[in-house]
Amino acid sequence: MTAPPDDCLARNEWICGDYLSSRREILLDAVVQHVQLTSVSVLVGLLVALPLAVLGRRWGWAAGPVLAVTTILYTIPSLAMFSLLLPLYGLSATLVVAGLTLYSLTLLVRNILAGLRAVPEDTRQAARGMGYGPVRLLLTVELPLALPAAMAGLRIAAVSAVSLVTVGAIVGFGGLGNLIYAGMNTYFKAQVLTASVLCVVIAVAADLLLLGVQRLLTPWTRAARG
Amino acid sequence: MTTLTEAWDWLSDPANWSGTDGVWQRLLQHLVLTVVCLAVSCLIALPVALVLGHLGRGGALAVNISNVGRAVPTFAVLVLLLLTPVGRWGEGPTVVALVLFAVPPLLTNAYVGMREVDPSTVRAARGMGMTGRQVLFRVELPLSFPMVLNGVRIAAVQLVATATIAALAGGGGLGRIITAGFNLASTPQVVAGAVLVAAFALVVEAVFECAERMAPAWARGTR
Numbered sequence: 001m002t003a004p005p006d007d008c009l010a011r012n013e014w015i016c017g018d019y020l021s022s023r024r025e026i027l028l029d030a031v032v033q034h035v036q037l038t039s040v041s042v043l044v045g046l047l048v049a050l051p052l053a054v055l056g057r058r059w060g061w062a063a064g065p066v067l068a069v070t071t072i073l074y075t076i077p078s079l080a081m082f083s084l085l086l087p088l089y090g091l092s093a094t095l096v097v098a099g100l101t102l103y104s105l106t107l108l109v110r111n112i113l114a115g116l117r118a119v120p121e122d123t124r125q126a127a128r129g130m131g132y133g134p135v136r137l138l139l140t141v142e143l144p145l146a147l148p149a150a151m152a153g154l155r156i157a158a159v160s161a162v163s164l165v166t167v168g169a170i171v172g173f174g175g176l177g178n179l180i181y182a183g184m185n186t187y188f189k190a191q192v193l194t195a196s197v198l199c200v201v202i203a204v205a206a207d208l209l210l211l212g213v214q215r216l217l218t219p220w221t222r223a224a225r226g
Numbered sequence: 227m228t229t230l231t232e233a234w235d236w237l238s239d240p241a242n243w244s245g246t247d248g249v250w251q252r253l254l255q256h257l258v259l260t261v262v263c264l265a266v267s268c269l270i271a272l273p274v275a276l277v278l279g280h281l282g283r284g285g286a287l288a289v290n291i292s293n294v295g296r297a298v299p300t301f302a303v304l305v306l307l308l309l310t311p312v313g314r315w316g317e318g319p320t321v322v323a324l325v326l327f328a329v330p331p332l333l334t335n336a337y338v339g340m341r342e343v344d345p346s347t348v349r350a351a352r353g354m355g356m357t358g359r360q361v362l363f364r365v366e367l368p369l370s371f372p373m374v375l376n377g378v379r380i381a382a383v384q385l386v387a388t389a390t391i392a393a394l395a396g397g398g399g400l401g402r403i404i405t406a407g408f409n410l411a412s413t414p415q416v417v418a419g420a421v422l423v424a425a426f427a428l429v430v431e432a433v434f435e436c437a438e439r440m441a442p443a444w445a446r447g448t449r
Contacts, residue, residue: 075431077386079391080420083416083420086417162299166301166302170394180301192305192306196306199297203296207297
């Protein structure tokens with residue numbers, strides 16, 4: 001029984017347990033890179049979007065230009081976005097993060113602004129009547145009430161970012177996309193399928209995580225539903 | 227700034243525009259790919275969405291398909307299809323991957339548009355003796371048209387953007403200029419290709435904007 005190895009790796013099967021066990025480290029590294037790239041870019045996007053949306057709410061004239069610019073940024077294809085930023089950041093992880101941040105900006109600014117605008121004027125006036133200043137009004141009344149809309153945008157941004165990270169493979173920082181890219185060139189079926197499935201798993205996990213956070217942060221929506 | 231001037235030099239060199247690898251050829255491939263995929267996606271998604279919206283059923287399905295679609299990376303789908311027998315069928319994998327990508331926004335927008343038609347309008351139409359088919363084509367469809375068209379617009383712009391990814395897997399289109407630039411380590415060419423793709427996406431957006439403004443009042447809605 002000294003035939004050449006006849007396992008699923010040698011037969012190049014789609015589903016292969018040996019692949020999982022022998023490449024565990026590589027897969028883990030790719031997943032970690034994927035999650036890091038996604039979370040950093042969405043967090044930076046959130047940090048930039050929040051003040052932009054608040055500004056747009058305070059001064060109505062600012063909302064139009066902010067929305068227009070972010071929408072144009074969203075129209076630029078991901079592959080083109082990474083390459084347009086190439087002269088600025090070179091072949092680096094920062095390049096991918098910067099590109100993804102610009103994408104999440106559109107979704108986040110739009111949703112946070114919509115959430116802030118949906119706060120009823122009565123509520124605002126009641127808070128003012130209770131002696132709330134503008135900052136306290138924003139932090140303790142307007143932002144919490146805008147949370148559901150903002151979280152909806154955040155969930156979409158996170159899920160989209162998870163899938164867009166794969167395109168970062170073109171500059172070598174694509175997390176699981178690197179494995180898909182390499183597997184395409186070598187016709188390595190198990191690697192392509194495993195990495196693709198893991199991408200979807202990360203996206204679903206991120207979505208569920210944010211949904212959980214939303215439920216924790218907005219207990220009043222559950223109470224109202226009874 | 228030198229990169230930008232070099233990119234401009236690349237763009238203004240007529241040699242880069244002609245031939246089988248030239249900009250015109252890639253632009254044409256990109257356009258054909260986008261139009262074909264958009265047409266196929268509309269043929270699949272719109273009838274389903276309109277019927278579901280008319281019946282008022284399957285809303286969760288329409289919305290969930292859209293969410294799942296967002297989570298699946300187009301690039302991964304493209305490579306997966308490339309490794310299956312579909313891969314031997316020319317541009318097949320690209321078309322299938324792009325259609326899978328464009329169907330969800332079309333489906334959701336058309337469905338939501340149909341559901342947002344005022345129920346009392348629909349009841350009035352029924353009261354006037356219209357059949358289900360008449361209600362669908364004469365009342366619900368015209369009223370939801372702006373929303374349906376908005377879905378088509380979103381899908382079209384996203385298709386233009388995503389069609390570039392086909393180049394990563396050896397497909398045609400403007401993305402090839404970018405990937406070729408990466409392989410040649412020629413940043414000016416990469417930036418030139420990116421500018422071309424971005425401009426193309428913005429042109430498509432502008433075309434839809436113009437079409438919407440020139441459309442008759444009933445098709446414009448009150449957005």
